[in-house]
Amino acid sequence: MGHFEKKSAKTSQDVPTSAMPDVVFMLLIFFMVTTVLREVTLQVKVNFTEAENIEKIEQKRLVSYIYVGPKKLSGNRLGETEIQIDDALVDVGAIRKLMYDKLKEEPRLIVSLRVDDDTEFGIVTDIQQELREAGTLRINYSTKQEVSGGS
């Protein structure tokens, strides 16, 4: 009987952990690559509209956002409709140059318009005209998925 005991005692009972850092690093690298760290702080209120026939944009890195909506003021009040790109409120006239510069960096740029649903369309028309001048022709109106049933 002691014969058997001796045999099992020789083998190591530890799970080899030397490969664990490699596995963890692999996961780490995956998440580092997929993370988009920069999140903008919204200075305008954007309440998305809903639509049924929507597409997904998977390449988040190609997307540049333009936020349009009433400006958030202190104490939950809302001001005039403003345009926000990245972290700043901009004039309509400034969009052309901003977007042209972005297009030079990324030729496959998609401009995503995140417009509040109570906005009048005139300002969107102005933005679209500026985008056409800048040459950024692929646009996307950000919407939420409408819950099917009501249309």
Add this chain to the structure above:
Amino acid sequence: MFGRDREREDPEVGGAGMADIAFLLLIFFLLVTTIDVDTGIGLQLPPAPEENQQPPPIKTRNMMKILVNQQGMVLMGTGEPEPTPVPQVKQRIKDFVTNRGKDPNLSDSPDKAIVSIKTQRAAPYKVYINMLDEVMGAYADLRNQAAQAQFGKSYEQLKDESEEKATIKDMFPKKISIAEPNQ
């Protein structure tokens, strides 16, 4: 002296701590990652107009004009636009695209059909999106029907950049134009 040197431990870097550091970083990136996909209605804008350029002539029957006015009403038609409730836009676009020359007021063929969208400045954005949604829905339905009839699959099930998908896409090209605002 030499004997004491030999008694020293192996000069190895401890590898166990590395996993902890990696885990810490991993958890940080896990928390900050947002895997939400942006959804929306994609559209291709027309290029900026060159000066003194005349728009190409298009037969009135091939151009479905849609106007969203400041009261939030949708007016559409190839000739004189008439008010249309938003839920009916889809059906009217379908009729218009698949007319194939039957009705003299609607399009010659699906590849000639153009949807031209115009909005007044004070038009509500919500109505515009709902209208655009209906137009997109009409094309999605038509493509789905064609894909089912030809390949027995829905349009979404066809592989991206496959020949089948291109065939269906060519059958019903999405020609949506944004009218010049000052016209």
